[in-house]
Amino acid sequence: MDEQLAKTGFFYRLRYLVTPFFRSERKRAAWLLTIVNIVLTLLVVAANYAIVVWNGRFYNAMQKYDVNQLWFLGFIFFAIVAVITVISTVQQYTIQKLQIEWRGWFTNYLLGRWMHNQVHYRMQIDATKVDNPDQRISDDVDFFAGQSVNLPISALQSVVTIASFGFMLWVLSEKLRMFGVYIPGMLVWFNLIYAVGGTYLLVRIGRPLFYLNNIQQRAVGDFRFELIRVRDNSETIATAHSGAAESTRLSTRFAPVVEIFYRRIRRTVLVNLFSFSYTGASGILPFLLVLPSYLAKRVLIGTVSQTFGAFNQTQSAFAFIINNFSTLGSGYLSITEWRAVIDRLYTLEVSLRHHEQEITAPEIVYRAGTTSALVIDGLTLALPDHRVLLNDLNLDVPPGERLLVSGPTGSGKSTLIRAIAGIWPFGAGTVQTPGGRVLFIPQRPYLPNGALIQSLMFPYDEPLDRALVGDTLTSVGLGRLTAKLETVEPWDRELSPGEQQRIAFARCVLLRPDVIILDEATSALDEDYEALMYRTLTMALPHATIISVGHRSTIVKYHTRRLRLLGDGGWRDEVIAPAPEAVG
Numbered sequence: 002m003d004e005q006l007a008k009t010g011f012f013y014r015l016r017y018l019v020t021p022f023f024r025s026e027r028k029r030a031a032w033l034l035t036i037v038n039i040v041l042t043l044l045v046v047a048a049n050y051a052i053v054v055w056n057g058r059f060y061n062a063m064q065k066y067d068v069n070q071l072w073f074l075g076f077i078f079f080a081i082v083a084v085i086t087v088i089s090t091v092q093q094y095t096i097q098k099l100q101i102e103w104r105g106w107f108t109n110y111l112l113g114r115w116m117h118n119q120v121h122y123r124m125q126i127d128a129t130k131v132d133n134p135d136q137r138i139s140d141d142v143d144f145f146a147g148q149s150v151n152l153p154i155s156a157l158q159s160v161v162t163i164a165s166f167g168f169m170l171w172v173l174s175e176k177l178r179m180f181g182v183y184i185p186g187m188l189v190w191f192n193l194i195y196a197v198g199g200t201y202l203l204v205r206i207g208r209p210l211f212y213l214n215n216i217q218q219r220a221v222g223d224f225r226f227e228l229i230r231v232r233d234n235s236e237t238i239a240t241a242h243s244g245a246a247e248s249t250r251l252s253t254r255f256a257p258v259v260e261i262f263y264r265r266i267r268r269t270v271l272v273n274l275f276s277f278s279y280t281g282a283s284g285i286l287p288f289l290l291v292l293p294s295y296l297a298k299r300v301l302i303g304t305v306s307q308t309f310g311a312f313n314q315t316q317s318a319f320a321f322i323i324n325n326f327s328t329l330g331s332g333y334l335s336i337t338e339w340r341a342v343i344d345r346l347y348t349l350e351v352s353l354r355h356h357e358q359e360i361t362a363p364e365i366v367y368r369a370g371t372t373s374a375l376v377i378d379g380l381t382l383a384l385p386d387h388r389v390l391l392n393d394l395n396l397d398v399p400p401g402e403r404l405l406v407s408g409p410t411g412s413g414k415s416t417l418i419r420a421i422a423g424i425w426p427f428g429a430g431t432v433q434t435p436g437g438r439v440l441f442i443p444q445r446p447y448l449p450n451g452a453l454i455q456s457l458m459f460p461y462d463e464p465l466d467r468a469l470v471g472d473t474l475t476s477v478g479l480g481r482l483t484a485k486l487e488t489v490e491p492w493d494r495e496l497s498p499g500e501q502q503r504i505a506f507a508r509c510v511l512l513r514p515d516v517i518i519l520d521e522a523t524s525a526l527d528e529d530y531e532a533l534m535y536r537t538l539t540m541a542l543p544h545a546t547i548i549s550v551g552h553r554s555t556i557v558k559y560h561t562r563r564l565r566l567l568g569d570g571g572w573r574d575e576v577i578a579p580a581p582e583a584v585g
């Protein structure tokens with residue numbers, strides 16, 4: 002992945018990010034809006050051209066006291082202004098329309114790929130982590146779509162302005178003399194040298210802003226991530242009375258944001274010093290160039306005014322980049338931010354592609370079984386850094402078996418569960434994952450935001466019989482919640498960890514899976530409740546396959562077989578004679 006990142010340049014990355022939208026199912030809208038925007042941009046330049054020509058004619062007519070011509074030009078002026086108003090308004094609308102079309106499509110495109118085949122999970126556990134993918138998908142896509150429309154349109158407008166007004170300046174230069182000498186295209190050359198020289202200097206002064214922007218956005222993302230962690234763990238922090246320590250830690254995390262911002266400000270001061278003096282000087286220069294010819298009565302005042310207008314137009318076009326340097330948060334910074342955003346989105350793209358390819362050529366081969374049996378053949382589990390956790394596991398778990406996976410902490414039990422769920426990518430061998438309905442219950446079950454009944458249905462969205470739901474809640478000791486099934490609360494904060502674990506068992510009973518995978522699913526319960534949960538489960542679902550992970554010796558009796566992970570990559574498969582009262 003790193004090699005792929007290293008060998009690509011800016012334009013390659015830009016093309017890589019832009020192309021999919023113009024080939025997508027929204028390509029008609031994309032192309033149509035782009036063409037309309039190009040045409041409108043050309044019309045805007047044409048209208049500006051007309052205004053400058055009008056200006057020259059108007060001042061000449063004033064100097065000659067030509068009343069008829071002045072009336073005529075007055076009428077023309079209103080016509081041009083009316084046309085400019087309509088074109089500019091429509092252009093603003095179509096630019097924004099293209100931006101939101103692009104943003105909408107791109108967001109859904111990335112979201113779909115991120116969520117598909119657990120790619121989001123693979124990206125998280127991978128050694129080559131992409132930081133803050135959420136920020137990339139929300140903020141970066143917004144900025145990318147906005148600037149990828151704005152900047153090329155502004156660039157096009159600048160180029161066409163330079164070409165058309167450059168031609169005008171060339172024609173105007175024919176009447177000018179500098180110290181009595183005729184220089185063909187004098188105004189054009191002067192303009193060119195002034196603009197290119199200025200742009201070059203400004204690009205050099207502003208270059209570090211690109212890097213500073215990039216690291217600033219990363220620092221902001223990291224800080225926000227820490228804040229979210231505090232919010233999620235607010236109770237633990239409160240009970241530990243560690244608010245002050247957390248606050249210091251958060252401030253330390255925030256410090257780089259301020260430090261980088263200062264570096265940005267210092268650099269922007271330099272950029273602004275140059276930019277403002279440059280723009281200021283360009284206000285008087287065209288007059289100085291035309292003045293000798295005007296005083297020698299070679300040209301009329303209208304020519305002076307027209308030269309000034311044309312000079313200004315080409316200057317601002319040439320200075321497209323320069324003007325963009327001048328203010329904090331816009332202009333040049335938007336170009337550098339755009340580049341930074343392109344880099345970040347490209348890295349995200351490469352990572353997505355890397356994981357999508359990994360799925361098509363996996364290290365561990367997953368096959369979906371047609372029965373609820375689990376068949377593991379020569380499975381080696383490794384970590385992202387290739388450290389081996391478990392070696393050459395062969396295991397056949399027939400339907401209805403109750404398997405306990407045990408072993409010292411860190412021996413790879415949870416990782417094996419991930420492999421059984423078909424989401425662990427590193428290692429070798431084959432896993433035939435159980436077919437039918439499989440329900441996974443982790444130590445901290447996920448309770449989605451919403452009504453309690455939704456937590457009982459998760460991850461399926463099927464109607465449940467309310468009487469049965471009431472009975473089931475009662476059977477796990479949560480009968481009092483029957484009245485609150487439709488209540489919307491942050492249930493993961495409202496209920497204690499033990500209650501949440503019991504909700505997960507109730508969910509299991511209600512959804513009637515063929516295979517139940519329990520990863521430390523009773524860790525927050527006392528022995529009585531633990532016994533109640535296993536008994537409820539085995540009585541309600543006597544034919545279900547159960548695969549449990551747990552440390553406590555008390556759960557051994559609810560199982561018929563034990564897989565011991567030895568911690569050194571080795572394993573042992575043992576039969577357990579279940580206690581009679583444990584069998585459902």
Ligand SMILES: Nc1ncnc2c1ncn2[C@@H]1O[C@H](COP(=O)(O)OP(=O)(O)OP(=O)(O)O)[C@@H](O)[C@H]1O
Nearest residue numbers: 126127384385390409410411412413414415416417
């Ligand atoms: N995404 C990952 N990246 C790097 N190392 C990982 C990753 N996931 C797990 N590990 C490491 O793999 C080892 C096994 O982890 P696992 O959670 O499977 O152990 P476990 O047997 O379930 O432990 P416990 O009993 O403490 O829950 C640990 O050393 C852990 O740090």
